Amino acid sequence: MRRAVYLLLGLAVLAACWRAGGGDKPESSVRVIDGDTVVWQGRTADLYGIDAPELGQRCLSGTHLYPCGLDAAHALEKRTLLDELSCEPAPARADELVCGSADQSLGDLQLADGYAYAVDGAPAAQRALADEARTARLGVWRGEHVQPAAWRAGERLAAEEREPQACPIIGTVRNGRRIYLVPSDRDYDDVRVLAGTRRFCSDEAARESGAVHVEAR
Structure with missing residues (x-):
């Protein structure tokens, strides 16, 4: 139990450092929900071709x-x-987005550094990036992990089962509307201490509950 408490405290510190670290940087038109999900022009969508570990x-x-x-x-x-x-909408996948600069897409960068899987049907170039990261043991490939899709379905590492922790996504009701917040949102800590909140382990689970992400910035 003590180890679980320490892990939860460490998670809170990491989230706080994350929010504080970018305070003096210009804001982007792309808001990040998790490792493969963004908000752009008020629209929440997954990045094309990738699947990253859940929050x-x-x-x-x-x-x-x-x-x-x-x-x-x-x-x-x-x-x-x-x-x-x-x-812009992904080719033949209007529910997903291709985001990036003139040099490279965000999805490709996540794959190249080992922060995401290439999903079934992803372009050959994306699959090659994922293979290179795996060979180099970058990101998640440096150790044991559960594939994100399997993790969403309930599969866990034995070590995760032995050391459970609270899920980081917070669901609550604001002005009669069901919302959820992620650790990068600036009012996340304020909401976290409120009674009656609900925890989610992934943004997919939060959205399936009927909650919507709020623009906290």
Whole structure:
């Protein structure tokens, strides 16, 4: 139990550092939900061709559990602050977005650094990036982990089962509207201490509950 408490405190500190670290940087037109989900022009959508660890997911590096879902989201957040970005509907997948700069898409960058899987049907170039990251043991590939789709379905590492922690996404009701917040939202800590909140391990689960993400910035 003590280890679980320490892990939860560490998660809160990491989230706080994440929010504080970008305070003096220009805001991007692309808002990050997690390692493969963004908000652009008021629309929440997945990035084309990739699947990243969920915000509540942890992976192993050696024998050490670390918050790989938060790491993937943090990496994507930093990418949105480096260049002028634009988004457009993905080819033949209007429910997904291709976002990035003139040089490379955000999805490709996440794959290249090992923060995401290439999904079934992803272009050959994206699958090649994922294979290269896996060979180089970058990101999640440096240790044992559960594939994100399997994790959403309930599969967990044995180490995760032994050291449970609270899921990081917060659901609540604001002005009669069901909403959810993620650790990068500025009012996340204020909502976290309110009674009657609900926890979600993934943004998909939050949206399936009928909640919508709020623009906190």
